[in-house]
Amino acid sequence: MLSRRNIRIKVMQSVYSWFQDKELSERNVVRNYKQHVATSYELLIFNTRNIIQICAMSVNDKNWRKGKHLPTENDRAFRPMLYENPVISALEANATYRDYNKDSFNQYLDATQAKKIYLEFSKTPEYLNYLDIKDPQVEDHITIVLELWKFLCSHYLYIELVYDAYPNWIDDDSLVKGFLKRLIKGIVDDEELLKQYKPDYETVEEFGQTLLEDIVEHFEDYDKQLIPFLQNWEIERIATVDRVLIKMALSEFLKFPSIPTKVTINEYVDIAKMYSTDKSKDFLNGILDALLKDLVASDVVRKTGRGLIQ
Secondary structure, eight states, X not given: OOOHHHHHHXXXXXXXXXXXXXXXXXXXXXHHHHHHHHHHHHHHHHHHHXXXXXXXXXXXXXXXXXXXXXXXXXXXXXXXTTTSOHHHHHHHHOHHHHHXXXXXXXXXXXXXXXXXXXXXXXXXXXXXXHHTOSSOOHHHHHHHHHHHHHHHHTOHHHHHHHHHHOTTGGGGHHHHHHHHHHHHHHTTTOTTTGGGGSOOHIIIIIIIIHHHHHHHHTHHHHHHHHGGGSTTOOGGGSOHHHHHHHHHHHHHHHHOTTSOHHHHHHHHHHHHHHHSOTTHHHHHHHHHHHHHHHHHHTTOOOOSSXXXXX
């Protein structure tokens, strides 16, 4: 499941794009936002598919060894354990995974690339130790797939491949990496785990889309509320990302009664650290604190529940 932090980032990107091209209709802005959300889920499937494909190369490895003119004892004893692994079997058989249209991924990781990555991984101590286990347990299988995923995340060819397919992969990097680890650890016992990552209506539409539409509709109004707090700065001099984040926070203060104001401020200060200038976090923190005090004094902040206004 996408967190509200991830959704805020995708709303920010959509508003930023719209700010750069005001010819975009609200409908197109919303469509672009939903596409950003869909891409996050696609990234998970994409990486899952690649892991399966690389593990399947162990079957080819067995055939290569078998086909040698003079196979060694190790060649004859080799088992494609990496593919005949309960984690990989559970992923490949998963209904959510099978239902996803993966045809568009074929242009990215081809058999030659998968073979190259597999052969490099097959020389690692982790893989060689795994092959030596006579009676591997589920934990052993989980550990080796986690090691493969760790190997991929630092492999130049794989990183290049992902960026070619998804130039904005960095926005979902920590999310996808974290969920894939969770998926690898839990898929054997919980076949519904992959489904949990699917974007849900409440987060994507009730929160994200509502936030996006409110900002597009009230963009100029929020500027007017902001101007008195700029201390002789011209609003055009504010970094565009900061300007967008302030409007998003204003919208949450005024239109989302269940979100605590402290959470809103902390979230946008953290996002500013990742996407804006070095001084932005302090600037945003000061501006949002002043704006909130003014809004509370004007009695226009409505929050449901005790302690939501701080």
